[in-house]
Amino acid sequence: MSFEEALKLENQTCFAVYACAKEITRLYQPVLKELGLTYTQYIAMLALWERDAVSVKELGERLYLDSGTLTPLLKKLEAQGLLTRARDAGDERQLLIRLSSAGKALKEKALEVPEKVFCQSGVNVEMLLKIRSQMGELMTALQPVGAADQRGE
Amino acid sequence: MSFEEALKLENQTCFAVYACAKEITRLYQPVLKELGLTYTQYIAMLALWERDAVSVKELGERLYLDSGTLTPLLKKLEAQGLLTRARDAGDERQLLIRLSSAGKALKEKALEVPEKVFCQSGVNVEMLLKIRSQMGELMTALQPVGAADQRGE
DNA sequence: TTTATTTTAATTGCATACAATTTAATTTGA
DNA sequence: TCAAATTAAATTGTATGCAATTAAAATAAA
Known part of the structure; x- marks a missing residue:
């Protein structure tokens, strides 16, 4: 690929992933709104x-x-x-995040989120699984770069 | 997959893409800093x-x-x-964006960005191309949802 | 022990993102 | 023609996202 071609927007894998990530969160938004959560709040609750x-x-x-x-x-x-936020008694530097009963209860409503979003998308399961594994590969390929500093390399 | 499993973070394709997108922009950041651009500014310039x-x-x-x-x-x-921002003489609602000579000149420095980023990543070309085509598929699978409104469906 | 270092969150500052609204210009339709 | 509808940007408000700094607590080292 020429340098010229390498700068075309449609050839950017980075842009493809960036655009998809935004489109995905857009897809989740209406479904999560019923739970009163944004996408980032949702993944925090998942964790x-x-x-x-x-x-x-x-x-x-x-x-x-x-x-x-x-x-x-x-x-x-x-x-x-x-949830509640309280300092760890054993190590005051740490802030412990604990789900409240309402936070735990919200999980029941969230159980139907994945299926709802899936049905709204035009994606099939095979594609979904393939993409997830590929993103996993990509992540491990990218991670060592930043992780090297932490390891002192 | 059980409903329980469906809520695990590691099973979320959405999270995998979301995390990768952020990791990718992180990878670009130091390279783009030499051009004085953020990632979003960079893709705008690419366009x-x-x-x-x-x-x-x-x-x-x-x-x-x-x-x-x-x-x-x-x-x-x-x-x-x-660049310059100026209203279109023919249609004053539109704002026309035009590259300045400095904006055009910056392209020369940008020509080496893709290769620099690629070399810093632990990714091979095959993976890159596969991901790009897969993201393209995903995008077309997701787009009709939002696009339906525009088509009046 | 007592200072230096490290660790953990919070804070600050800057740059997105996007929904919703507003404003100005253009086009449609009665 | 001229009011109504539409279109394009800008604005407003909210929510990230992250680098860099700060503050407090814990650990390491002298």
Whole structure:
């Protein structure tokens, strides 16, 4: 591919992924609105439904988000009564996020989200699974770059 | 897959794409910093290098961005001297975006961006092409949903 | 122990994103 | 023609997203 071709928008894999990510969150939006959640709030709740009483740091590592994003987001979820934020008694640096009963209860309503979104999309299961595995491959291919610093390389 | 499994973070294709998109822009960031551009500004310039003197609307359709995002972004690029913003004489509603000589000249420096980013990533060409075509498929599968309104369905 | 370093969140500042509304210009229709 | 509807940007308001800095707490090291 020529340098010229390499700059065309339609040839950018980065743009394809970027555009898809936005389109996907757009698809979720109306469904999540029924739960009173934004997309980012939804994935935060997904993480908490899997593992409760975690620190902001752990949550951030799982969601690839830092405290700059999570602190205000978690404050909003706290204001909605879905979770509590309290310092860890053993290590006051850490803030433990715990689901409230309302937060746990919301999971029941969320159970139908994946199917609803899937039905609204024109995607079949095979494509979905293929994409997920491919994104996983891509992520592991990209991650070492940033992770090298942490390992001191 | 059970409803329970369907809510696990690692099973979310949406999250996989969302996380990859962020990781990709992170990868571009240091390379684009040398050009004085953010990722979104970069894809806007890519579009303009392909076709100059376009309206905000046309640019928005190609980038999947609306005027709420583009107006401030284009004002910044104008302030950097990369483009001009002027109403279309034929239709005063439209704002025509035109590259300045500096904006056109920047393309030369940008020619090496794709390769630089590619080399920094641990991705091979095959994976890249496969992902791009898959994202294209996904986009067309998702687009009809939103596009139906425009077609009046 | 007591200072230096590290760790964890919060904060600050900047740049998106996008829904909803507003404004100005153009086109449609009665 | 001229009011109604439509279109294109800009604006407003809310919610991310992240780099960089700050503050507080814990750990390491001298």
